[in-house]
Amino acid sequence: MAADAPSPATPPPWAWWQRGVIYQIYPRSFQDSDGDGVGDLAGILRRLDYLESLAIDCVWLSPIFPSPMRDFGYDVTDYTGVDPLFGTLEDFDRLLKALHDRGIKLVLDFVPNHTSDQHPWFQESRSSRYNPKRHWYLWRDPGPDGGPPNNWLSFFGGPAWSYDPGTGQYYLHQFAREQPELNYRNPEVLEAMRHCLRFWLERGVDGFRVDVIWLLIKDDQFRDEPVDPHWDGYHPHGRLKHIYTANRPEVHAIVRAFRALLDEYGERVLIGETNVPNDQLVQYYGAKLDECQLPFNFQLAYTEWQAPAVRALVHRYYAALPPGAWPNWLLGSHDLPRLATRLGSAQARVATLLLLTLWGTPTWYYGDELGLTNVPIPPEQVRDPQALNQPHLADRLGRDPQRTPLPWDGSANGGFAPPGATPWLPLGADYRERNVAAESADPRSMLSLFRALTRLRRATPALQVGAYAAVESGAEEVFAYSxxxxxxxxxxxxxxxxxxxxxxxRSVGAGARILLSTxxxxxxxxxxxxxxxAPHEGLVLYVEAPRWSATTERHRPRTLP
Structure with missing residues (x-):
C-alpha cells in the first residue's frame, strides 16, 4: 500500500535524462509478433500500454541493426538499417513516434568498437593489404614464433587475434573472432561512425548507449600486457592487467567527438558503457563535462550486498563525481545475472527501492520488475558465444539465463510468442505464476512494487533531483539517507x-508518514x-517538521550550465 506524496515546489528545469527512469529492452526477448520465436519491433509497439504503466521515461533498445547474430546484434553489418528479424526502418519510425507520443524517449545501443566480419568495411579490409580500408581495422604481422603478435586476450576466451590466410596477418578481436575491431587512430573511422550516429539523430532518436566505450582505442605499440598478480581466477580474461587495450588516454578525444555531434541536436544523451573502477569511471564525464552525460555506474551490481559496503560505495561515488556531473545507477543488464538470482526475492525488493530513490538516473533491465530469475539453459540450447567458446565455464560465464523471453501471461509460450512457435530461448519454469498478468493482479507483487516506486518518484521532485544526505541509523544492517x-x-x-x-x-525529525514499504x-x-x-524491509517516509543538521554533508544536484 502506498500513500500519496506531498507536492513540493517545482524544481528548476532539469534534463529529461536527469529526472527519468531508463528501461532496457532486449528486443529478442520482449514480444514476438510474427511467430518466429524472436521478439521484434512490432512486438514492442504492441506492448506500449505496459511500458506506459511502468512510469518509465526512456527505453534503451539493445542492438537492432542488420547482423549475422553471432553475438546477437553486437556484430553489426550495417549501422544505418534494421535487421529483418526485428522489422524494417518503417517499423522503427512507427515505434519511435508512438513512444514519443506517450512521452517516452528512445535510446539506441550503438556498437562502434567492432563490426561483424561480414560488414562490407571488413570485407574490403581483408581483401588485400593494399585496400584503402585495410587500416580501418587492426592488422599485425605474426609474432616471431609465427603465432599472434602479442599476448592480448579475448573476453570470449583465448587470444584476441585471428589469422587471415589470405593476407598473412592477424586481426584484433576482443570478443568473438567474427567481431573484428576498428582502428580509431584512423580519422576516417571516426568520421564514418559520426555519419552513422547522424543518420539516427536525424530520425529523432534521443541518444545512444555506447557499447564498451572504454575499449575504443588500443596501444599504438601493441605491447604485451602484464600478468595481474591479484587475478581471482573467475574469468580467464582477468589473468592480465589490461593497460594497453582499455582506458587508453586517447579514448577521451573520441568520446568528445561523439558528444559534440549529439550536442548539435539539442537535449540528447550520451551513455557510455564504462565497466571500470570508480576512479576511471568518473573520467568519462570529461574535464569540461563534455563527454558522457551518464558513464554507466555498475558498482551496485558488483558490490557485496551488505549495508556497510553499499553505504560506503555510495559515498565514494558521490565524492568522486566532478563538479556538476550527474550520477547514475543500475542493478541489471543483459550481461549480468538477474537481480533476484543474485540477491534473492526479499533483497531484490530492497534493492529496487534503493535504485529508485538514490540521487542519480536509474537504469532498469526488462523483467527484473517481475522478479524473474536466471533460467537454466540445457547445453544443446546455449546460444551465447561467450559460453560456447568456453563450454567448461558456461555455467559461470553464460549470459543466456538472463536474456530469456518475458512472460506476459500463463498461456502457451507465456504470451511471448504465438502457440506453436518455439521461443529462441526457453521461458522460466515458473512462467505460469510469474508473469505480467498475474503480478498485475497481485497488489503486493514485485511488479506492483516497481510501479508504485516509479509513480512515487515521478510525483516527487525531491526523489528525482533533490539533495542526498546520509543518515545515521545506529544499526549495522540498515542503510538510511534523505x-x-x-x-x-x-x-x-x-x-x-x-x-x-x-x-x-529523531535526528531527522519527530514524526513521519510512510509513503511506501517494500x-x-x-x-x-x-x-x-x-x-x-521489519526484516528485509525498506521504507520511504515523508518527514513532518524535519530537523536540519548543519554538520550533515549533502550532495546537492545542480542544473546543467
Missing amino acids: RELDEERYLIVLNFGGRGYRLDL GLERCGRVPLGSLEL
Whole structure:
C-alpha cells in the first residue's frame, strides 16, 4: 500500500535524462509478433500500454541493426538499417513516434568498437593489404614464433587475434573472432561512425548507449600486457592487467567527438558503457563535462550486498563525481545475472527501492520488475558465444539465463510468442505464476512494487533531483539517507538483514508518514524516535517538521550550465 506524496515546489528545469527512469529492452526477448520465436519491433509497439504503466521515461533498445547474430546484434553489418528479424526502418519510425507520443524517449545501443566480419568495411579490409580500408581495422604481422603478435586476450576466451590466410596477418578481436575491431587512430573511422550516429539523430532518436566505450582505442605499440598478480581466477580474461587495450588516454578525444555531434541536436544523451573502477569511471564525464552525460555506474551490481559496503560505495561515488556531473545507477543488464538470482526475492525488493530513490538516473533491465530469475539453459540450447567458446565455464560465464523471453501471461509460450512457435530461448519454469498478468493482479507483487516506486518518484521532485544526505541509523544492517528539495525532506530506510529493528531517527525529525514499504502493506504516521523496521524491509517516509543538521554533508544536484 502506498500513500500519496506531498507536492513540493517545482524544481528548476532539469534534463529529461536527469529526472527519468531508463528501461532496457532486449528486443529478442520482449514480444514476438510474427511467430518466429524472436521478439521484434512490432512486438514492442504492441506492448506500449505496459511500458506506459511502468512510469518509465526512456527505453534503451539493445542492438537492432542488420547482423549475422553471432553475438546477437553486437556484430553489426550495417549501422544505418534494421535487421529483418526485428522489422524494417518503417517499423522503427512507427515505434519511435508512438513512444514519443506517450512521452517516452528512445535510446539506441550503438556498437562502434567492432563490426561483424561480414560488414562490407571488413570485407574490403581483408581483401588485400593494399585496400584503402585495410587500416580501418587492426592488422599485425605474426609474432616471431609465427603465432599472434602479442599476448592480448579475448573476453570470449583465448587470444584476441585471428589469422587471415589470405593476407598473412592477424586481426584484433576482443570478443568473438567474427567481431573484428576498428582502428580509431584512423580519422576516417571516426568520421564514418559520426555519419552513422547522424543518420539516427536525424530520425529523432534521443541518444545512444555506447557499447564498451572504454575499449575504443588500443596501444599504438601493441605491447604485451602484464600478468595481474591479484587475478581471482573467475574469468580467464582477468589473468592480465589490461593497460594497453582499455582506458587508453586517447579514448577521451573520441568520446568528445561523439558528444559534440549529439550536442548539435539539442537535449540528447550520451551513455557510455564504462565497466571500470570508480576512479576511471568518473573520467568519462570529461574535464569540461563534455563527454558522457551518464558513464554507466555498475558498482551496485558488483558490490557485496551488505549495508556497510553499499553505504560506503555510495559515498565514494558521490565524492568522486566532478563538479556538476550527474550520477547514475543500475542493478541489471543483459550481461549480468538477474537481480533476484543474485540477491534473492526479499533483497531484490530492497534493492529496487534503493535504485529508485538514490540521487542519480536509474537504469532498469526488462523483467527484473517481475522478479524473474536466471533460467537454466540445457547445453544443446546455449546460444551465447561467450559460453560456447568456453563450454567448461558456461555455467559461470553464460549470459543466456538472463536474456530469456518475458512472460506476459500463463498461456502457451507465456504470451511471448504465438502457440506453436518455439521461443529462441526457453521461458522460466515458473512462467505460469510469474508473469505480467498475474503480478498485475497481485497488489503486493514485485511488479506492483516497481510501479508504485516509479509513480512515487515521478510525483516527487525531491526523489528525482533533490539533495542526498546520509543518515545515521545506529544499526549495522540498515542503510538510511534523505532526499531533500526546498523545505521537503524524505527519508529512506533499508534493512539489508534478516532481523527486525527499532530505530531512533529523531535526528531527522519527530514524526513521519510512510509513503511506501517494500511489502506494500504499511502506510500512515509513525514516530521516528521508535521506528519499527521489519526484516528485509525498506521504507520511504515523508518527514513532518524535519530537523536540519548543519554538520550533515549533502550532495546537492545542480542544473546543467
